[in-house]
């Protein structure tokens with residue numbers, strides 16, 4: 317197997333006895349049995365058969381368990397205050413979801429001091445890490461004033477480099493009579509205040525939010541300010557979002573629940589990743605997106621949580637994987653790839669989402685022998701340890717607890 321680089325000179329850790337090592341190192345899903353992996357300098361330094369593993373400074377015995385790349389959650393709204401469990405309960409009792417529910421969170425977020433927003437954001441970031449998410453994206457969109465959007469993004473930048481400006485989430489109530497005026501604000505002074513904190517710009521392209529021309533204008537302004545595009549597209553019904561994403565060279569079109577054949581063609585013929593968010597369909601009791609149709613057409617599919625207090629208040633990638641396998645006709649391999657390498661592609665990152673030599677050592681030890689258990693045992697906490705850039709950041713020793 318490959319020569320280990322740097323192992324002799326850096327603090328190294330050998331994880332051996334891996335029952336299934338998911339590497340994703342050949343472009344698609346890839347896994348090997350009876351494997352080992354060496355971490356050095358925060359990176360993957362070696363992978364191969366356990367019997368060929370080089371020596372290292374420390375050794376962890378995985379005891380036949382599976383090791384996977386850390387999950388990459390490429391779509392989350394974590395800058396908010398308050399919660400909307402009553403709205404969820406009402407919706408489950410038969411009231412349909414309306415985009416207007418966002419404004420409840422906008423009001424609470426505007427009223428919250430920085431410390432409250434920061435504490436909520438950090439709590440969710442820790443919650444994600446404990447469930448195996450080693451990289452997450454975070455959007456604004458509940459401030460909708462220049463200072464509230466800018467402070468939200470500054471807080472997000474404290475916990476992730478994948479920060480997204482979503483001033484174009486909905487038109488806030490004070491602009492209800494002047495949506496064009498709000499669009500000018502989003503493309504002008506708000507963008508200027510937010511761009512220094514962000515890498516991405518996003519727009520909610522949907523009836524009741526922003527139309528095709530408005531969305532394209534927002535993304536063009538973002539690009540001029542150095543921000544790359546992502547789009548909330550085709551969530552609540554058919555619409556122009558996917559086409560807007562394709563034309564704007566967006567990294568990702570997110571939701572993709574209601575697609576025409578032309579939309580599928582646009583996704584298949586461009587590098588735009590289709591990011592599916594089954595937590596939203598679960599939380600709104602809506603039909604799930606047809607992942608099988610996208611995969612069969614050659615579209616690159618990612619899975620993400622859409623974690624937000626309204627439509628999808630889950631931070632769990634394993635839950636999304638289970639939904640994708642059960643409800644969206646994805647194989648277990650496809651769903652795990654979409655939640656790791658797919659998410660990385662949706663964020664245009666090549667250092668995460670896989671465990672090839674040189675990748676950042678973001679990895680998960682499952683308390684199970686195979687990745688399939690993520691869907692096979694839904695709702696069971698299977699993430700027993702998490703390493704981020706080579707450091708154990710969640711969970712504990714992989715030795716099995718002994719019974720009394």
Ligand SMILES: [Zn+2]
Nearest residue numbers: 391393548622
């Ligand atoms: Zn979203």
